[in-house]
Amino acid sequence: MKQGRFIVFEGIDGAGKTTQIDLLEQHLRRQGKAVWRTAEPTDSVTGGLLRDALCGASRRSACEMAALFTLDRIHHNVNPVVGIEKMLRDGRDVICDRYYYSSLAYQGSETDPEWVRRMNLDCPEIRRPDLCIFLDLTPEQSMERIRRGRATQEIYETQERLEAVRAKFLQVIASLRDAERIVVVNAARPMEEIHAEICALVADL
Numbered sequence: 001m002k003q004g005r006f007i008v009f010e011g012i013d014g015a016g017k018t019t020q021i022d023l024l025e026q027h028l029r030r031q032g033k034a035v036w037r038t039a040e041p042t043d044s045v046t047g048g049l050l051r052d053a054l055c056g057a058s059r060r061s062a063c064e065m066a067a068l069f070t071l072d073r074i075h076h077n078v079n080p081v082v083g084i085e086k087m088l089r090d091g092r093d094v095i096c097d098r099y100y101y102s103s104l105a106y107q108g109s110e111t112d113p114e115w116v117r118r119m120n121l122d123c124p125e126i127r128r129p130d131l132c133i134f135l136d137l138t139p140e141q142s143m144e145r146i147r148r149g150r151a152t153q154e155i156y157e158t159q160e161r162l163e164a165v166r167a168k169f170l171q172v173i174a175s176l177r178d179a180e181r182i183v184v185v186n187a188a189r190p191m192e193e194i195h196a197e198i199c200a201l202v203a204d205l
């Protein structure tokens, strides 16, 4: 049986990951492909610890967060029932919402980026994707999409944070360009146009 393809989506909040993942999933299913859709943090016990920390219910240091995301990712790969390796082996295309690029961008900004990078990229049980699609939108554009109903001050604070995250993502992507297939897709266009570009990229794998 032919092994499936491993496709990752990344992007700042509001970049349209969910919409584009929905569209790609439907497109592949229409082609008769088996598809496994997944996301990080996962539903594992470790994923629960991460969500507790992300919502402020518990406190974790930057290194704890980086290590927990890595542990969650390893389990995501090797879980014998619904892991990425298992799904690819069974011939499914795997579409994943966020992966180690998020760790390199977020945790890499909060603790030693070289350590975060090595922990992820040198781990024998963390697979490199066949394709990473970075949906790129300026924070102004993304905030414009979600502007209604928010206080101005809050918007500017968020916008500043999004700008820093985006800059870090672009830096991470540039540093991996020679080693991986990563495509920065302009997400400020109509969703059908973006979808068409993504379908062409996936067809090329």
Ligand code: TYD
Pocket (backbone or CB within 6 Å): 013, 040, 041, 054, 069, 098, 099, 100, 101, 102, 103, 104, 106, 107
């Ligand atoms: P999530 O609930 O998936 O929301 P989103 O729709 O923004 O993807 O939130 C995941 C959060 O976890 C998001 O703010 C990014 C962060 N994150 C990291 O900091 N490091 C990582 O390795 C991953 C996978 C996510």
